[in-house]
Amino acid sequence: MAEFRYTKDHEAIYVDGGVAAVGITAHAQDALGDLVFIELPEVGKTVAKGDEIAVVESVKTAAEVYAPIAGEIIEANDAVVDDLALISNPVNDNGWLVKLKIADESALSDLMDEAAYDAYLKEID
Amino acid sequence: MSRKTSLHSAHIAHGAKMGEFAGYDMPLYYALGVKKEHEWVRENVGLFDVSHMGQVSIKGKGTQEFLERITPSSFEKLGINRTKYTVLTNENGGIIDDLMVTKTAQDEFHLVINAGCKDKDIEWIKSNLPDDLEFTYFDDWSLIALQGTQAEQVMKDVLDIDLSDLPYMGLWLADDHKMFVSRLGYTGEDGFEISIPDDKAEEVWNKLLANDLVEPIGLAARDSLRLEMGYCLYGHDIDSNTTPLEADLSWVMGKNNQGYIGAEKVSQPERKRVGIKLTGKGIAREGAEIRNEADEKIGELSSGGFSPTLDMAIGQGYVPSEYEAAGQKVLINVRGRNIEAEVAKMPFMKAKTKSMKSK
DSSP, X not given: OOEEEEOTTOEEEEEETTEEEEEEOHHHHHXXXXXXXXXXXXXXXXXXXXXXXXXXXXXSOXXXXXXXXXXXXXXXXXXXXXOGGGXXXXXXXXXXXXXXXXXXXXXXXXXXXXXXXXXXXXXXX | OOBOXXXXXXXXXXXXXXXXXXXXXXXXXXXXXXXXXXXXXXHSEEEEEOTTSEEEEEESTTHHHHHHHHSSOOOTTOOTTEEEEEEEEOTTSOEEEEEEEEEEETTXXXXXXXXXXXHHHHHHHHHHOOTTSEEEEOTTEEEEEEEXXXXXXXXXXXXXXXXXXOOTTBEEEOTTSOOEXXXXXXXXXXXXXXXXXXXXXXXXXXXXXXXXXXXXXXXXXXXXXXXXXXXXXXXXXXXXXXXXXXTTOGGGSOTTOOOSXXXXXXXXXXXXXXXXXXXXXXXXXXXXXXEOTTSOEEEXXXXXXXXXXXXXXXXXXXXXXXXXXXXXXXXXXXTTEEEEEEEEOSSSSOOOOXXXXXX
16 A cells, blocks of 8 residues: 655655655755755665665755665666756655665554654644 | 844844854844845845944054054055954964954054954953053944945935945944944945944844845855855864964965064965865765865865855865865765865955945
8 A cells, every 4th residue: 555654854755565765845845945966875775774865955954864764775866866846746756865675564654644744743843 | 041132033023043153043044045045145135134243442552553463464554444354363373263454543443353253352352452552342232234236225225325435345434423334244245334333223224124125144145155255254264273374364464564473383384275166966064075086185174065156066175285276176075975176266256346446
C-alpha cells in the first residue's frame, strides 16, 4: 500500500512497493528560504537510518537531509539539481531527492503519518 | 539576556525574524527573505538598523597623534567632516577591530566600532588614552543605514535633507547637532549612515520605511552584500591574529606612520586574505578548507556564501602568498568533496559609491 510518512527533521517520504522516495516538507522549504544548491549522494550506497543522504543549501544555510530509514540508494533525482524549483512538488511527483530500497519495512512504523506530522508542526510552532 | 536597540519593537512589528548577533537581538531578515532583500538593495533602497555598533568620540589637542598611535593610518590630510576606514592594532600588530573615523572638528574625531568589539575597544582606547584627551561613549545614540542608488533622493523626499553635494566619506551635520549623516556604508551602494539620539530613531526609521523605494533589510543580506564587496567582517575575515598586511589592508596604512602600536611586528606577510570564486557547483561557508591542486590544505575560508548578484558562490580566505594571484586555481573542500575554485580580485563586483572629491 502506498503511503506518505514524515520525520521530525521535516523529511517527507512516499513509500510504494518497498521503495521510499525522500524529499523535504513544505515547512522545511519555508524555513530554508531561497534555495541555491542541492547535493545528492551516489547511487548504490547502503545507508543506515540517520545517515546524511543529501544537502539542501539556501542563501541562509545548509540543511542536511537524513535517511529516514535504512536501505540502499537506488536513484538520485538529478533533475532537481538542475532545476531547484522542482523540490516544491510532492515527493510522489518529481519533488523527491533520493529513492531508497527499504531494508526493513517494519521500521516504517517509527515514522509519522500525515496527521501526526501536522500535530507535530502545531506543537513546534 | 540579549541587548536591544532602540528599534527592536519596530522590527518585531514589521515581522522580522530575530536572532542573536554580537549580544544583541537583531533582525536577520524580514518578509522579503534574504535573497530578495539583497536584490532590493542592489536595485532600490534598503534600510538597516545598525544601532548595535558603538559610537564614541575623542576630543582634545593631540587627538590626531593619539589616533596615529592606536591605528596604522595617517590623519594629517583628513579634512574636517571627512571619514577614514582603519583598524585598531594590538602590541603584536594584530587587528583589535576595524572602524570608521570621522574628523568632526580640528581636535575632535568620531569613531564607529563593531558591536561585538565595543566593550574591549573602549577599554583598550581608555587604557591608552592620554590624560588630557576627552573620551565619550554615545550609548544612547542609534545608527541607521540607508543604502541604494536612490538613497540620496529618499533623504531629500522624506527628511528634506539635500545631500547631492556630499562626497563619498563626507559628513553632514544637522544645525542642532542632533543628526549626523555620513555618505558611506557596508554594501558597495551609494548611501548613508544616519546617527541620531535613541529617542528620535523610531520616528526617522518609520518615515524612511514609508517611502515606496525603501524596504527594511536584515543582517543576513547585509552579510551577503558586504561579501560581494570583499569587505571584512570582524571576527571572521580579520581578528587579533591577523595583521593589516595579511588582511590586505595595506591601503589603510599611512606611509609616515611608523609609530603605531605593534608597528615593529607588522612585516611582509607569509599569508594573505584573498577573494575566492567557486567555479564548480556548490556553496562553501566559513571554515571550509582551501586546498591546492595537489589536494594539500593551504588555508581556510574566513567567510563564504552565495552571491545573488553573481549567481555563484564566493568567499574570502587566507592563503600562502604564492597562491595570492587572481586566477590561481584552488579547491574548496566541502563535506569531503573538492569543488573547483579560483582566487579572485575583490570587490567581486564594482562598487557604486560616489566620488570622494567635493563638488
